[in-house]
Amino acid sequence: MDKKGVVITGMGVICATGKNVEEFLDSLKEGKRGIGxxxxxxxxxxxxxxxxxxEGYDPLDFFDRRELRRLGRVxxxxxIAAREAFADAxxxxxxxxxxxxxxxxxxxxxxxxxxxxxxxxxxxxxxxRPSLLLPFVPSYATDRVAEQFGLQGPRTxxxxxxxxxxxxxAYGAGLIAVGEVEVMACGGGEALSELTxxxxxxxxxxxxxxxxxFDARRRGLSLGEGAAVxxxxxxxxxxxxxxxxxxxxxxxxxxxxxxxxxxxxxxxxEEARIMREALHxxxxxxxxxxxxxxxxxxxxxxxxxxxxxxxxxxxxxxxxVPVSSTKSMIGHCLGAAxxxxxxxxxxxxxxxxxxxxxxxxxGDGVCDLDYCPQPRKAEVQIALSNSFAFGGNCTxxxxxxxxxxx
Amino acid sequence: MGAVAITGVGVISPLGxxxxxxxxxxxxxxxxxGEIAAFDTAPYRSKKGGLVKGxxxxxxxxxxxxxxxxxxxxxxxxxxxxxxxxxxxxxxxxVAPERTGIILGSGFCGVVxxxxxxxxxxxxxxxxxxxxxxxxxxxxxxxxxxxxxLGIKGPNSxxxxxxxxxxxxxxxxxxxxxxxxxxxxxxxxxxxxxxxLYRGWNELRLTGWDAGAGERSAPYDLKRNGxxxxxxxxxxxxxxxxxxxxxxxxxxxxxxxxxxxGGSTHxxxxxxxxxxxxxxxxxxxxxxxxxxxxxxAPRLDSVEAEGxxxxxxxxxxxxxxxxxxxxxxxxxxxxxxRIAADLLIMEHGMIxxxxxxxxxxxxxxxxxxxxxxxxxxxSILHTGISLDGTYIAILLGRVDGVS
Numbered sequence: 085m086d087k088k089g090v091v092i093t094g095m096g097v098i099c100a101t102g103k104n105v106e107e108f109l110d111s112l113k114e115g116k117r118g119i120g121x122x123x124x125x126x127x128x129x130x131x132x133x134x135x136x137x138x139e140g141y142d143p144l145d146f147f148d149r150r151e152l153r154r155l156g157r158v159x160x161x162x163x164i165a166a167r168e169a170f171a172d173a174x175x176x177x178x179x180x181x182x183x184x185x186x187x188x189x190x191x192x193x194x195x196x197x198x199x200x201x202x203x204x205x206x207x208x209x210x211x212x213r214p215s216l217l218l219p220f221v222p223s224y225a226t227d228r229v230a231e232q233f234g235l236q237g238p239r240t241x242x243x244x245x246x247x248x249x250x251x252x253x254a255y256g257a258g259l260i261a262v263g264e265v266e267v268m269a270c271g272g273g274e275a276l277s278e279l280t281x282x283x284x285x286x287x288x289x290x291x292x293x294x295x296x297x298f299d300a301r302r303r304g305l306s307l308g309e310g311a312a313v314x315x316x317x318x319x320x321x322x323x324x325x326x327x328x329x330x331x332x333x334x335x336x337x338x339x340x341x342x343x344x345x346x347x348x349x350x351x352x353x354e355e356a357r358i359m360r361e362a363l364h365x366x367x368x369x370x371x372x373x374x375x376x377x378x379x380x381x382x383x384x385x386x387x388x389x390x391x392x393x394x395x396x397x398x399x400x401x402x403x404x405v406p407v408s409s410t411k412s413m414i415g416h417c418l419g420a421a422x423x424x425x426x427x428x429x430x431x432x433x434x435x436x437x438x439x440x441x442x443x444x445x446x447g448d449g450v451c452d453l454d455y456c457p458q459p460r461k462a463e464v465q466i467a468l469s470n471s472f473a474f475g476g477n478c479t480x481x482x483x484x485x486x487x488x489x490x
Numbered sequence: 491m492g493a494v495a496i497t498g499v500g501v502i503s504p505l506g507x508x509x510x511x512x513x514x515x516x517x518x519x520x521x522x523x524g525e526i527a528a529f530d531t532a533p534y535r536s537k538k539g540g541l542v543k544g545x546x547x548x549x550x551x552x553x554x555x556x557x558x559x560x561x562x563x564x565x566x567x568x569x570x571x572x573x574x575x576x577x578x579x580x581x582x583x584x585v586a587p588e589r590t591g592i593i594l595g596s597g598f599c600g601v602v603x604x605x606x607x608x609x610x611x612x613x614x615x616x617x618x619x620x621x622x623x624x625x626x627x628x629x630x631x632x633x634x635x636x637x638x639x640l641g642i643k644g645p646n647s648x649x650x651x652x653x654x655x656x657x658x659x660x661x662x663x664x665x666x667x668x669x670x671x672x673x674x675x676x677x678x679x680x681x682x683x684x685x686x687l688y689r690g691w692n693e694l695r696l697t698g699w700d701a702g703a704g705e706r707s708a709p710y711d712l713k714r715n716g717x718x719x720x721x722x723x724x725x726x727x728x729x730x731x732x733x734x735x736x737x738x739x740x741x742x743x744x745x746x747x748x749x750x751x752g753g754s755t756h757x758x759x760x761x762x763x764x765x766x767x768x769x770x771x772x773x774x775x776x777x778x779x780x781x782x783x784x785x786x787a788p789r790l791d792s793v794e795a796e797g798x799x800x801x802x803x804x805x806x807x808x809x810x811x812x813x814x815x816x817x818x819x820x821x822x823x824x825x826x827x828r829i830a831a832d833l834l835i836m837e838h839g840m841i842x843x844x845x846x847x848x849x850x851x852x853x854x855x856x857x858x859x860x861x862x863x864x865x866x867x868x869s870i871l872h873t874g875i876s877l878d879g880t881y882i883a884i885l886l887g888r889v890d891g892v893s
Contacts, residue, residue: 129616183763186750191650200608203686207612214693221598221822222629223651227878231754236763238750239880240658243596243629243648251647258665279604282611283624338671340637340646342587345625354643357588474625475634477646 089319090257091486093327094173095427096165099310099414100136104168109431112439115459117413119294119306124197125278132290135276136308136415156195156219157275159228161311161420166229166269173315174327175233175267186237186265188256189226189313190248190272192419195219197277222419229269229313237265243419246379247338248272249312250422250471250479254336256316266318271423273311280418281307287346295382295416297409297441298391298455300448305381308415312423314430319486329486330430334466335366341476348386348472352393355478359397359468362480368466370398373405373482375438375462377429377469380409381416388450390470395453408456412442422471422479429467429483438462494664494745495734495889498577498727499830500569500678504540504720504818508572511544512827513834515817516842517862522817523707523718529685534692535699539683540707540720540819551639558622559635562599562682566632567639569723570676574640577727578739579674581641591645591672594633594725595659595679597822602684603627632680644672652876653783653790655679656724656825657884661748663728673733678725678830679823691719696877698786703848707820709784709813710791710858712849717785720819724826726833731889742833746869746885747771754879761797761881765871768883769801776805777885778867779841781832782856783875784813785820794875795854812859816845825874829884832870836888839866 095105100118102108111118122135138161143152146164155163198216205212218224223241230239238259242248249272256268284290284307295306322329339361341354348355363370379390387409395402410428411417417424432438437459444457465488471479501508504522505515515522525531526539542565547556550568559567570592574581581590604627610619625631630648637646645666651658656679663677691697698716699705707718734741749767751760769775780798784791799806814831818824835841844858867888874882 127616183751196604199604203605203608204612207609214690214695217690217694220690221650221652221878223655223880224878227652227752227880230752231879234753236752236760238661239651239752240662241650243650244634244646245628245630255647255662255665258669258671262665262668264665278611279608279627282616282619283607283627285616286607286619286621286624288621338645338647339588340592340634340643342637342641342643344638345631345634357643473630474628475630475646476637477630477634477648 087261088263090260090316090333091319091322092314092330092430093317093322094169094315095330096168096172097312097424097427098138098161098164099417099424100138100308101414112428112431113437113459115440115442117294117442119415124276127281130285132285132292134294134306136306137276138309153215154218156198158194158273159219159225162225162273163228165311165313169313169315170233183236184265185235185267186239187226187230187235187269188240188252190242190252190419190422191222192245192248192274193277193280194222195224196279197275200278225273235269244473244477246418246421246473247471247477247479248419250481251338253314253426253481254338254479257333260316260318266321268316269313270316271313272419274309274418274420276307276309289383291382294443295411296443297380297382297412298387298447298451299444300446302382302384302387304383306415308417310417310420310424312420312427314426331433331483332486333481334368334484335362335482337361337365338479341478343476346474348389350389352389352396355390355393355472356396358478359393359480362482366482368482371401373466373468374464375432375467376405376407377425377467378407378409379470379472380411382411391451391453402453406438406456407453408439408441425469426481429469432464432467433483433485436461436463493731494667495729495731495741496726496743496833497729497734497739497741498573499833500572500576500725501827501830502542502545502565502569503722503827504543507544509834516814516831517840519843519845519862520817521845523819536692536697536705538705538718540718541683542722560603560626562632562680563635565723566594566636566680569725570636570640573676573725573727585674587641587643589644589673590642591666591675592633592637592642593647593659593663593675593677595655595823595826596629596632596648596650597655597681598687599632599680599682600627600629601687602682605686651880652878653822654874654876654880654882655823657874657882660829664745667728667730675728676725677728679826680723681721681821681823683719683721688719706846707786707816708846709782709786709816709844710851710854710856711847712851714786714788717787717820720821720824722821722827724830726829741889743836743886744889746887748884750882752880757793758796758800761793761875762800764881764883765797765801768885772885774869777809777869777871779870780809780811781828781870781872782811782813783873785815790875792853794873795856807857809857810841810859811856812841812844814842828872832872832886836867840864
């Protein structure tokens with residue numbers, strides 16, 4: 085069977101540094117950091133009060149009160165990003181090809197924030213409103229997107245924590261490649277919640293300052309929130325209709341480390357294997373990669389292992405390929421991270437601009453690659469994006485300029 | 491299609507642990523549902539659930555590890571081990587770890603840990619948090635713990651899709667095999683019923699209760715009034731059919747076709763579209779048996795019945811249908827147990843009953859099987875009907891029955 089090409093024809097985002105792609109792009113070009121005091125809930129007792137919260141977010145700017153009764157914060161983010169992505173792709177809700185389109189989104193904590201409100205009232209002996217539990221199942225948002233945009237084909241919600249939305253892109257593309265569907269909405273969303281915030285604090289991997297990925301002084305991650313939706317489309321179809329094409333998903337790989345529920349395998353061999361598999365799938369040699377969008381969480385171990393893995397794949401050339409962490413600007417958006425970072429990778433290709441690892445000053449004995457402390461002008465034809473999650477779930481995506489082989 | 495074969499089955503269920511106990515319970519029509527003693531149900535109108543029986547984690551997991559694993563992870567590990575053993579495959583010996591994948595549907599696994607962790611946050615404050623709990627709050631903990639325990643390094647994912655959760659995982663697994671991303675994939679569903687979840691279902695008024703006819707899971711019955719929450723794991727081993735034939739594996743069945751449909755309007759038509767899509771791909775017009783998603787929910791069961799009527803207008807009344815959720819309840823990933831049942835049904839040539847079916851509902855005009863019966867089963871239509879508008883149909887067949 086001939087594998088069909090998969091291109092990205094629409095993107096939508098909301099995160100701490102932008103409520104749409106244009107704003108986000110401007111922030112990326114400046115290396116703007118969206119990490120600050122967390123005000124969404126009381127976090128005064130925790131060792132960190134930092135997060136990349138979406139400031140000045142008023143749901144009523146986007147939804148009416150009736151809609152909001154049935155939408156959790158993460159569902160709202162996802163719908164906002166989906167609206168932008170479909171409009172950007174020039175595909176309205178009445179595309180008339182609903183059967184040939186589907187949706188696959190990644191989720192992190194899903195509707196945890198609403199469930200926490202419910203649980204908190206319950207523990208206080210009150211009778212909470214049951215509809216707070218409606219968005220609790222992470223597939224809730226996926227079904228809402230399918231409903232609003234008339235997507236009648238495959239629907240799946242990926243729940244592998246920090247790699248969810250990267251995996252959603254790999255799977256969505258896989259469905260297009262075999263001719264199962266022509267259009268897939270992929271990506272994912274995350275809303276900050278006290279459970280995840282306290283959870284990462286309990287693991288002592290939260291930086292009390294805004295996170296500093298790959299920097300010698302790094303002390304952990306900063307959490308973030310937001311959503312990214314990407315419209316994946318069968319290449320021939322996109323070309324036929326003259327759609328704007330951001331780039332092509334050339335290859336992907338998803339695997340497991342089978343090592344530990346939270347810690348990465350220390351030598352980086354497993355992460356290196358996943359990157360190699362994705363490059364092999366894309367038919368790309370390591371030296372052809374112009375930019376690595378790292379998982380780069382900011383924890384001591386993660387950044388070290390990812391650096392080792394890059395060195396294993398690229399060898400001496402590892403020092404020549406620019407590496408940067410989007411999480412330095414928008415925090416770790418868990419279920420949305422892979423989707424947002426896919427958008428960053430595609431924007432790098434489109435705008436010939438590599439966004440920085442903001443706040444990076446100096447590396448250490450292991451982390452000594454080119455982490456791009458400043459935004460940089462560069463021709464990016466091929467970008468690789470890593471997402472590594474709890475449970476050893478690793479996903480790597482390889483994006484390329486659409487007319488790469490022309 | 492027909493390119494994917496199923497060669498191993500592992501089950502942990504309210505009817506018992508292991509495929510033999512599960513099958514015996516099914517075919518004899520045992521009721522796996524009972525009063526819940528594990529937590530207090532006094533505040534709710536529902537009192538029953540389908541809790542796993544006969545499960546001893548020590549039988550498959552090292553005692554020192556058991557304490558660190560939540561029940562969902564224990565189910566996933568034990569059932570995956572059973573399925574791989576049943577398939578005669580040892581990861582690392584018969585198949586490379588990197589070419590073995592695991593893709594599980596997980597309903598609300600991790601919720602029990604989330605609840606416990608959040609209780610600590612609210613009641614004891616941020617100063618004293620238990621770091622053991624948090625890593626297992628993620629829904630992928632079950633599949634990941636199983637991958638660690640079994641040394642599986644290939645495609646690893648966890649999905650959820652309302653009541654079609656295990657079916658969605660199964661389709662993902664098929665796609666990975668057909669795209670040659672792995673040679674063997676462990677897939678299915680795992681659910682853990684927790685007190686918080688039970689409360690949630692009750693608060694949303696979705697569960698069955700005693701309104702005079704008893705609290706029971708009664709799919710397609712006129713007096714059904716909600717589903718009975720359940721738990722367990724149903725896990726399968728999938729391979730490409732050619733590989734399975736090459737290694738002379740015992741093949742339970744093959745995947746003939748599948749289709750997903752969705753939409754909030756005209757759900758019956760969407761169900762019909764999924765079913766027609768699966769039948770069309772399988773290239774067959776009629777099946778020998780329908781494994782119904784019927785879970786005793788008033789609306790969903792009728793939507794399913796109407797969808798079946800639209801998709802199979804002429805033969806529907808000749809085709810026996812049975813819903814095993816009458817015996818095991820509804821966990822949102824119980825599609826895994828149902829697929830396991832489908833394979834055993836083809837193997838034994840027997841159809842298990844839909845228990846508690848007493849008062850036929852004109853809106854569910856189906857040939858519901860009340861007593862277990864013998865019949866050669868070459869093909870099965872498996873329907874997945876969800877609460878939020880996702881519908882999946884899977885067509886399974888015997889390898890020697892349908893080409």
